[in-house]
Amino acid sequence: MxxxxxxxxxxxxxxxxxxxxxxxIKEQQAQLGHQRGVLSENELKAQCxxxxxxxxxxxxxxxxxxxxxxxxxxxxxxxxxxxxxxxKGFTPSETANFVFSFKKPLFTQVxxxxxxxxxxxxxxxxSVSQLLDKLGLYTTEVSQTAREEVILRQQQDMLELSTPxxxxxxxxxxxxxxxxxxxxxxxxxxxxLLQSIVQTGSTFAIIDITGVPTVDTLVAQHLLKTVxxxxxxxxxxxxxxxxxxxxxxxxxxxxxxxxxxxKATLASAFKIALEMQGMKITRVNPVTKI
Amino acid sequence: MDRIPILxxxxxxxxxxQVDMHDRLAMTLQEDLTNKISETxxxxxxxxxxxxxxxxxFIGRMVSNISAMSKVLDAVTxxxxxxPAVAITLVELGLSLPGxxxxxxxxxxxxxxxxxxxxxxxxxxxxxxxxxxx
Numbered sequence: 001m002x003x004x005x006x007x008x009x010x011x012x013x014x015x016x017x018x019x020x021x022x023x024x025i026k027e028q029q030a031q032l033g034h035q036r037g038v039l040s041e042n043e044l045k046a047q048c049x050x051x052x053x054x055x056x057x058x059x060x061x062x063x064x065x066x067x068x069x070x071x072x073x074x075x076x077x078x079x080x081x082x083x084x085x086x087x088k089g090f091t092p093s094e095t096a097n098f099v100f101s102f103k104k105p106l107f108t109q110v111x112x113x114x115x116x117x118x119x120x121x122x123x124x125x126x127s128v129s130q131l132l133d134k135l136g137l138y139t140t141e142v143s144q145t146a147r148e149e150v151i152l153r154q155q156q157d158m159l160e161l162s163t164p165x166x167x168x169x170x171x172x173x174x175x176x177x178x179x180x181x182x183x184x185x186x187x188x189x190x191x192x193l194l195q196s197i198v199q200t201g202s203t204f205a206i207i208d209i210t211g212v213p214t215v216d217t218l219v220a221q222h223l224l225k226t227v228x229x230x231x232x233x234x235x236x237x238x239x240x241x242x243x244x245x246x247x248x249x250x251x252x253x254x255x256x257x258x259x260x261x262x263k264a265t266l267a268s269a270f271k272i273a274l275e276m277q278g279m280k281i282t283r284v285n286p287v288t289k290i
Numbered sequence: 291m292d293r294i295p296i297l298x299x300x301x302x303x304x305x306x307x308q309v310d311m312h313d314r315l316a317m318t319l320q321e322d323l324t325n326k327i328s329e330t331x332x333x334x335x336x337x338x339x340x341x342x343x344x345x346x347x348f349i350g351r352m353v354s355n356i357s358a359m360s361k362v363l364d365a366v367t368x369x370x371x372x373x374p375a376v377a378i379t380l381v382e383l384g385l386s387l388p389g390x391x392x393x394x395x396x397x398x399x400x401x402x403x404x405x406x407x408x409x410x411x412x413x414x415x416x417x418x419x420x421x422x423x424x
Contacts, residue, residue, distance in 0.1 A: 194374030201394055228386045229377040234370060234393040 005124045006060055008113065013056045016109050021048055023105035031097050038088050047098070050077055059131070066134045078135060082142035086150075092140045099136040103129065163189045165196040172273045173202045173235075174266065178211030186222035190229055197235045204273040205230050208266045210241030220255040227260050236276075238262070240269035294319045296326050302403055303327065303365070306338040311345075316352040323356060327363045334403040335360045338396055340371030350385040357390040366406050367391065370399035 013020065025041070025048060032039065054074040061070045078099070085095045107125055114121035163185070168174045175193050179185075193205060207223065209215065215223075227237040240263040242250075250257070263269040274280055294315065297304040303326060305319070327335065337356070345353075357367040370393045372380075380387065391406075393399035 190378060191374060194377055197394070198374060203394065203398070225381050229374075229381045232369075232377040232380055232387060232392055233372045233374065234395075234398065 005120065005127065008120075009110070009124060009128060010056055010059050012106075012109050012113055013052060013059070017052055020102075020105050020109060021045070021052065023108070024048055024102050027101040027104055028098065031101055032094070038090075047081055051098075051102075066131075066138060074135070075138065078139050079142045082139040083146045086143040086146040090143070092143045092147075095143045096136040096140045099132055099139060103132055106132075159185060159188055163192055165192050167196075167200055167202070168206070168270055169274065169279070171200075171202045171277055172204045172206065172270065173197065173200065174206045174208060174270075176208045176211065176241075176266075180214070181212060181219045181222055183222070186226065190226045193226060194229060194233060197230060197233055203235050204238065204277070205235050206238045206240055206266060206269045206273060208241040208269070209239060209246070210243070210266070212246075215246045215249055215255075217253050217255055220250065220253075220257070224258065224260070236261070238269040238273060240264070240266045293322065296322055298326075298330055298332070301333040301407065302400075303330065303332045303335045304338070305335065306341075308341050311342060311349045311352070313348055316349055320352060320356050320359065324359050324363065327360060327365050332365050333407055334366040334368070336396065336399050336403060337367065337369050338371050338399075339369060339376070340373070340395070342376060343373055345376050345379050347383050347385075350380050350383050354385055354387050354390070357387065361389065366403060368393055368399040368402050370394065370396050 025044060028044065028048075029041075051074070054077055058071050058074050061068075065071075066075065081098065082095050085098075086092075106128060110124055110128065111121065114124065158179075164176070166174050166176070173193070173196055175189065177189065181189070193207075196202070197205060207226065209223070212219065223239065227239070230237045238261045239257070242262055242264060261269075261272065263272065271281070292309070292315070294305060294307055294309075297306075303323070305323065307319075309315070323335065326332070337353070339353070342349075353369065357369065360367040368391045369387070372392065391402060393402050
């Protein structure tokens with residue numbers, strides 16, 4: 001876009017800032033719909049004003065590439081906005097609408113200014129439209145990345161949350177596994193189990209797979225690796241919670257569980273672990289509630 | 291040249307590896323231990339590897355070999371105090387040390403050795419008893 005158009009556009013934005021702002025906010029509020037309550041009007045107004053201030057200065061520059069350094073302030077502002085909106089649960093298109101909805105009020109204003117010169121009108125509308133498209137896409141990109149970051153963080157949290165090692169009795173640990181076992185998770189499971197064995201000096205570990213939906217050859221191999229590693233450290237492992245379907249799959253697949261003790265329920269695994277340590281559970285007179 | 295000391299405790303031999311194993315050291319240990327077992331007619335060997343933090347395939351195989359050799363010389367081998375990282379490495383290397391007994395610490399390892407000796411003694415008595423009956 002040539003410099004006269006640029007100065008003209010900057011002039012339009014600064015001269016009609018107030019009317020543009022009101023129109024723009026009205027436009028956005030119409031489109032926001034159910035998300036309207038999440039965003040207060042003052043907040044929206046502050047964001048729009050900031051955007052107008054920044055675009056006014058940035059538009060005067062030579063470069064139309066929004067990756068360039070003089071667009072940085074505007075880019076940062078849009079980035080923060082997209083990120084905060086993504087956290088509030090806005091969809092990427094709703095976020096992008098922040099920029100796109102600016103087109104209508106701006107175009108109306110530009111149209112008024114260039115009533116006589118059709119060529120200049122088309123040129124300025126085209127360049128402004130191109131610029132706003134770029135900015136809008138940028139917000140989409142940022143909100144996408146923000147969402148991906150959230151997913152990644154949740155995945156990591158889940159990985160840590162889903163592998164607790166609990167102590168059942170003196171010298172007996174239990175490891176209730178929930179969810180699909182892949183290589184990365186097995187690694188975490190194995191490490192936390194072995195670490196707990198060292199810390200508590202336990203001689204038995206019960207691996208409960210009630211919450212594992214499927215056991216294929218790979219999962220079985222992972223389990224066996226964990227059992228072998230625990231055995232090398234001097235702790236015996238019992239695999240419990242094997243559902244009938246899983247027992248069938250294991251046999252159909254021809255998986256050799258070797259001489260690992262397997263039990264149907266965690267309770268029976270606990271019982272055998274107690275017996276092997278010379279302990280047992282007995283019934284005593286129940287404590288009456290006061 | 292440094293050596294790993296082999297201590298004698300009654301019928302058992304006690305080997306504590308306190309330094310990082312290198313290949314030459316492992317070879318020497320293998321030689322010393324087999325000599326010592328045949329010399330003392332030891333019934334059991336307890337190898338404490340709680341200070342061993344790094345293993346490679348060679349050391350892993352050495353540990354496995356030493357245990358197998360002790361077994362051939364009729365001494366029960368118990369490996370105690372393996373670090374989690376070492377255990378994971380050995381499993382990943384495919385060295386699951388079959389036939390080697392393991393324990394969490396020296397105390398439990400010793401109990402295991404003594405237990406196996408008692409069983410052995412009972413077995414012997416039964417044999418003697420059996421022969422007397424005939």
